[in-house]
Amino acid sequence: DTEVTQTPKHLVMGMTNKKSLKCEQHMGHRAMYWYKQKAKKPPELMFVYSYEKLSINESVPSRFSPECPNSSLLNLHLHALQPEDSALYLCASKFSVAGNTIYFGEGSWLTVV
Amino acid sequence: AQTVTQSQPEMSVQEAETVTLSCTYDTSESDYYLFWYKQPPSRQMILVIRQEAYKQQNATENRFSVNFQKAAKSFSLKISDSQLGDAAMYFCAYLDNDMRFGAGTRLTVKP
DSSP states (O other), X not given: OOOEEEEOSEEEEOTTOEEEEEEEEOSOOOEEXXXXXXXXXXXXXXXXXXXXXXXXXXXXXXXXXXXXXXXXXXXEEEESOOXXXXXXXXXXXXXXXXXXXXXXXXXXXEEEO | OOEEXXXXXXXXXXXXXXXXXXXXXXXXXXXXXXXXXXXXXXXXXXXXXXXXXTOOSOOEETTEEEEEETTTTEEEEEEOSOOGGGOEEEEEEXXXXXXXXXXXXXXXXXX
């Protein structure tokens, strides 16, 4: 099983809403990532978790709040987002920080209205 | 910080012909990995090929091969016998502790 599962596939939320994106993997990977991708742009790194601890935060606004409750699950909590936050959010995982194969989920399409 | 540069925003190739996509990167590390990902309109990131920096031999995967020049920090992708299904955005990526992407090259395949 080399699958990273992201839910929901599509999310529309208002600027005052609170919602969450979920990412799950059962490959025993201990490094997990959130990327944001705008149209016609490359993925931009947001957060890295290593062994359930936040190891990299790429100066992401606090309206995005990551959480890693266990080694299989990664959440991205969303609150008071702006329309410019509309994008594809990609989750990825890797066996360890030193591992050499990274697996991507299919992404969650977020639209902020 | 590591940077990845793809200098070709768009490329076009005739079906069955060969095309090469360019990528350069900058790093002070000696141990890292390089990748080419394909992203079709569905936006799924599909791994095309991977190269370990410590390996001198260029990676190949069927019709896809790379020209890895470590000293020059160059990592180009060659697609042979291009097919219509190869049309997509191609991203070059660098990995050590985290993965960084180039800006991408949009490949069009003409029938």
